[in-house]
Amino acid sequence: MNELLPKLNELKPITDTNNTFYECDFNDEFSKLEERQKLQVICDIIKATIYPNPFPNPTTEIIEMNGNCHTACEIAMEYLKELKLCKNVKYYMVRKRAFDPEDIVSIHGILIVEGNDDVLYQFDSTPFVGYKNGVVQPLSEPIYEEYAEVNDDMKKHIKLFKEIIYNHKNNIVDITRINKYINLCIDSLCFPILGAYCGNALKVLLEYIEDYSLKLKLEKLVLKLRPYSKVNIEKKAYQKKLLNKQISLWHEELKDLISSGRDLKRQ
Incomplete structure (x- = not known):
């Protein structure tokens, strides 16, 4: 422990x-x-x-x-x-x-x-x-x-995403492993729930890719995996969705607080 x-x-x-x-x-x-x-x-x-x-x-x-x-x-x-x-x-x-x-x-x-x-x-x-x-x-x-x-395979993928993002944030990415990282990230997409985390890792890897066609292909994939990322919000409809989501979140939190019976002033 x-x-x-x-x-x-x-x-x-x-x-x-x-x-x-x-x-x-x-x-x-x-x-x-x-x-x-x-x-x-x-x-x-x-x-x-x-x-x-x-x-x-x-x-x-x-x-x-x-x-x-x-x-x-x-x-x-x-x-x-x-x-x-x-x-x-x-x-x-x-x-x-x-x-x-x-x-x-x-x-x-x-x-x-x-x-x-x-x-x-x-x-x-x-x-x-x-x-x-x-x-x-x-x-x-x-x-x-x-x-x-x-499962165990998903745990390995999550650890990989963490490694990629951590190494990038600390400027210690091994350039010789970029292609391996990309392939492993793509493999993780057999688990749909990992898509957003995979998208975060691929977004980082884009900065190290020199092949223009590969970079363009992966950029499109990242936008698909991260539909609500800041760089991907170009239409008002998406902005409205996000705003409605935030308002709903505040509404739910307020309902929970009121139903808890606790001192609202203290909260």
């Missing part, structure tokens, strides 16, 4: 009502909490411990707890197993919330956890802020419309 994460006997409830984190529901001994509350506490701990980094180093992200939602998934899987807080846990990529455009793409990853109460939960410990990020919610109340389990 990562040394930065606490053991169960080190978890102390927050009982002071004036504490900033009192509303996190961890107000009693951990063993006395309901299953969902236990998972939410663990989710919050992971989310708060990971340093948010959209471009993690795939060789050190886990031990350093420095990364994105996929880093969080890998850490959380091992942590939950170590603490014996689940019967089963699987790693998924997800896409499209109820208010998203039909063709929206995603690189987001979460866990599906079978709790010790036999309930399946969506477990999202990403360090980034966003709608339903950081939430533990029963799968019977789905947040997304598409869930794709991440």
Whole structure:
């Protein structure tokens, strides 16, 4: 288990009502909490411990707890197993919330956890802020419309995307491997849910391609894989879609806040 994460006997409830984190529901001994509350506490701990980094180093992200939602998934899987807080846990990529455009793409990853109460939960410990990020919610109340389990081959592709993007951001791309990188990225498209992540990696690789025809071909592919990227929004219809998506997101967050019964002024 990562040394930065606490053991169960080190978890102390927050009982002071004036504490900033009192509303996190961890107000009693951990063993006395309901299953969902236990998972939410663990989710919050992971989310708060990971340093948010959209471009993690795939060789050190886990031990350093420095990364994105996929880093969080890998850490959380091992942590939950170590603490014996689940019967089963699987790693998924997800896409499209109820208010998203039909063709929206995603690189987001979460866990599906079978709790010790036999309930399946969506477990999202990403360090980034966003709608339903950081939430533990029963799968019977789905947040997304598409869930794709991440198998071993997909994990290898995700690690490759991270390597390409990290090396580019740090100016250490091995030019001799560009063609191999491109071919591996293209291979990943047999898993449609990986399309957007693949598009991000290919966009980076475009900067190293000298063959004009190949570059043009890949540019078209990248635009297809990333339909909502800033460079790809030329029509008002797309802009309207994105605006409507954002308004819907704010509307959903406001509804959740109101229905929670919490102090709106404090929120």
